[in-house]
Amino acid sequence: MTEYLKSTRHSFSALMLVLPLLMVYEGGVLVLGASQHAELRNGADAWIRNYLVAAGINFAWTLPLLLSGYLVGATAWEWKTRPKNQVSTFFGMIVESVLYAVVLWAIWRNFPAVMAQLGLPLNDIGFKPLPTQQVIRYIGAGIYEETLFRLALFGLLSVLLQLILIPKFIAVPFAAIVGAVAFSAAHHLGANGEVMRTPTFVFRTVAGLLFTALYVGRGFGVAVGAHAGYNVLVGVGVE
Numbered sequence: 701m702t703e704y705l706k707s708t709r710h711s712f713s714a715l716m717l718v719l720p721l722l723m724v725y726e727g728g729v730l731v732l733g734a735s736q737h738a739e740l741r742n743g744a745d746a747w748i749r750n751y752l753v754a755a756g757i758n759f760a761w762t763l764p765l766l767l768s769g770y771l772v773g774a775t776a777w778e779w780k781t782r783p784k785n786q787v788s789t790f791f792g793m794i795v796e797s798v799l800y801a802v803v804l805w806a807i808w809r810n811f812p813a814v815m816a817q818l819g820l821p822l823n824d825i826g827f828k829p830l831p832t833q834q835v836i837r838y839i840g841a842g843i844y845e846e847t848l849f850r851l852a853l854f855g856l857l858s859v860l861l862q863l864i865l866i867p868k869f870i871a872v873p874f875a876a877i878v879g880a881v882a883f884s885a886a887h888h889l890g891a892n893g894e895v896m897r898t899p900t901f902v903f904r905t906v907a908g909l910l911f912t913a914l915y916v917g918r919g920f921g922v923a924v925g926a927h928a929g930y931n932v933l934v935g936v937g938v939e
Contacts, residue, residue, distance in 0.1 A: 797925025842928025880908025
């Protein structure tokens with residue numbers, strides 16, 4: 701068990717889980733999107749692509765190639781320490797991702813009652829079917845939101861703070877809070893952003909902290925898998 705817990709945080713393990721999800725998302729956008737690819741792009745994916753276009757980078761596959769390249773490069777760097785039981789690690793990560801997704805979904809299901817007790821009621825929760833296009837979008841959100849807010853923002857900020865001699869026990873929680881707040885706030889930005897509602901903002905901040913805990917404790921792959929699964933469950937369960 702100790703070996704497994706360590707293995708899930710290895711770059712090779714992240715590559716094994718994230719790459720298939722990335723292929724499903726990008727392939728799904730390509731096949732289902734036809735001439736309307738932009739409509740299937742999730743928020744984080746669209747935000748990053750807009751910045752790349754503003755920087756003069758218009759190649760459609762830049763973002764998935766950058767993420768894949770990072771994971772492959774990190775795997776090559778750590779190749780000698782890769783997990784020995786790769787198959788069992790892969791399936792274990794899938795089970796973990798599903799478990800954490802269900803736990804987060806259960807928290808969301810009960811969150812309206814908690815908010816109502818605090819005088820901040822949420823809309824009622826019901827069930828609705830999801831078209832394939834929506835499932836693809838939710839998978840993409842799990843990939844690119846974790847890439848942007850955990851791998852990049854949280855990871856770089858925590859390192860930067862420690863480089864300027866801020867103690868780790870302060871730098872890491874501070875970076876986690878900043879990343880979680882940014883993750884929540886990003887859903888309300890831009891022309892297609894949601895209307896700001898305090899209960900939803902609070903919940904997404906809490907969810908951001910939980911995803912950060914998964915990223916730190918269980919690895920990037922599990923965080924992505926749990927986020928993607930949670931998105932699908934919430935999409936099914938919330939009207």
